[in-house]
Amino acid sequence: MSILVTGGDGYIGWPTALRIATRTDERVIAVDNCARREWVAEVGATSATSVADPETRIEAAREVHGAANLSFVEGDLTDREFVLRLLDTHEPSVVVHTAAQPSAPYSQINGERANFTQHNNMQATRNLLFGLSEQGLTDTHFIETTTTGVYGAPEFPIPEGGATMEHAGEQDEVPFPAMAGSWYHLSKSHDAANLRLAHDQFDMPISDVRTAITYGTEIEETRPDDRLATRFDFDYYFGVVAHRFAAQAVAGYPLTVYGKGEQRKPFVSLEDAVEGLARLALGETADGHTVYNQVTRPIAIVEMAETIREVAAEHELDVEVTHVENPRDEDETHQMEIDNDRYMDVIDEQRATFADGIDDVLETLLAHRETIVSHEDRFLPDALQE
Template sequence: MTILLTGADGYMGWPTLLKLAKEFPNERIVGVDNFGRRRWVEEIGSVSAVPIASMEDRVKAAHEKGLTNISFIYGDLVDRDFVLELVSVFKPRAIVHLAAQPSAPYSEINGERANYTQHNNTQSTRNLLWALKELNALDTLFIETTTTGVYGQPGFPIPEGYVEVERKGQRDTIIFPGMAGSWYHMSKCHDVNNLWLANSKWKLPIIDLRTAIVYGTSTPETQEDPRFATRFDFDFYFGTVVNRFVAQALAGFPITVYGKGDLKRPMIGLQDAVNSTVAAVKRGTDGKFEIFNQTSGPVSIQEVANAIQKIAGEMGVEVEVEHLPNPRVEKEEHQMVMENDRFIQELLPDIHVDIEAGIRDTLESLLPYKDVLSAYKDRFIPEQLLAKVAAR
């Protein structure tokens, strides 16, 4: 039996690969990646704060630690022939699809990157879905981490994927319409529609994990060996808001809150994101299309900044918080109330990381890399805002 995980070299992908290998010791866990994240971060002039080993060294370390069921295949999921061969050879009982260009800011640098993001992300997903269809493997469980960003910013509580609609006396339940705020998020709206189509036409069992903002540096699995460390991005393009704010604090750079900071966003710690993704593999769907809001709860951007300032202060690190003009088109006071009862009950009954504990752990974990963060502090915010920070 084989479980295939795409995006195995990524921030969340590598810890998930390790967790899968531990949870399913009698199954082969095959990771796939084309090392795109390493190239994209280098392209925008940044690095991972935490040094990461080559995939060759990672797999070697895993085997030394007894995780001999891990394998890795280099390849590009945009290549249809590669995907067909991959699925044909390994015949996975489950595919955990984490591979994507995941950055909204990167997707909006210019039209070329917008096109690249949407082609890369949607083509990869379609290739995997059609490989399962054409190879008569429609009993394979397909799990994808999409994003809570597909919901946009509606002015009412967001359901877990489906919404009841009443029109002219008629009622129906439909998938929540995609209202993305970036070209990246729109690529995931397209993925959701393709997942729905594959399930409705072929009865392919699918779990769509609408992943929130993920933060943190490690999981219990990545802490077992230095070669197991996962990447930590802190730049404007690839660093999530919590991770970027922590990095700013340690680099002596002001925490840059866009606008008022009242905006609330769904978040989840890295360990909880990994645990719940692995729990989905254990679940199965009986031919259904299930959607879960993969979040432990909403936190405002200002609350994140305040918590970092407080905890850093307790560690002897003085931190300033500055409010800058918001470069993004968004409702600055939107609370993004999101239902997640089914997710918590069925995939994450035990939350291991709350926001303050996660911030404290991240600050402590990154202390040895303060010099790296300081050296790349010009990558924290867009260039047009750097002058504003320097002038204050």
């Protein structure tokens, strides 16, 4: 038996595979088609960190951590025959599924990217679920990172999973409705529905881990050797807002908050995201279908900017926070509330605050300042390019 980590070349998938491999003697197989590298290059961007090829990463993991149980398989999960061979060969007891085209902005470029995103993401998940069923592996714990983006921005507190619906004097527990705001997020809404159906039809243990905006550049296992670094995107399409703000700070630009910036978004550090996935993979498999909100706390955009400014000062960067007219149709004061008790029970406590994560991010970006400055057109908002 073994543990599969799909998306094993990605920002979250690689450090997750590495952490799991250092905590178990079971074989851990990182699986990826390495397409993320191509998507980022396609939009004219690059990772700030130098991303070693999979073979070099595996070699480093064995040299630095003695992780002889970690290996890499290259393949496309949308190819049903590849997935069937993969499952037949390795017979996983756990699948940690982090593989996806993960960018909402990329999915919004045009119809071609929207179609690609939804086909790629949902086809890969369906192939894995049906493959496990057809290979007689329905006891396999299937853990998928979906996204808190499936919830949209409702005015009521967001539950961990379902909600109670009342109508005509009767009530029942129902799945949270798909309120996603992009073709990418909607692909994950469809995935969440398919996970529920797979549990009902195949009696497969499912963990739907709804991942928040993830910040940070290192975990304990990647620090000792540059070959172990995960990728770090800072551009408009693949870099999250906190990372783009940090890139603006390093490049000498003000942090531009749209409007009031009081709306809160869900965040989780890379450390806390990886720890939760590793514990779910290596812990006792919960029966049934379980939803986790993988978030430590919501943070207001303006608070995020001010925190980056304060941490930047510790790195001798003089950064201003400015407010510009909001080009988006959104509630600038929306105070998101999101339940996360179930996920916090998994990780016990928050390991990295937002300030901790940003300190790591700035250290990384400062070490690669030339790369940041040479690609500033890829992350600067329109307000700074006019």
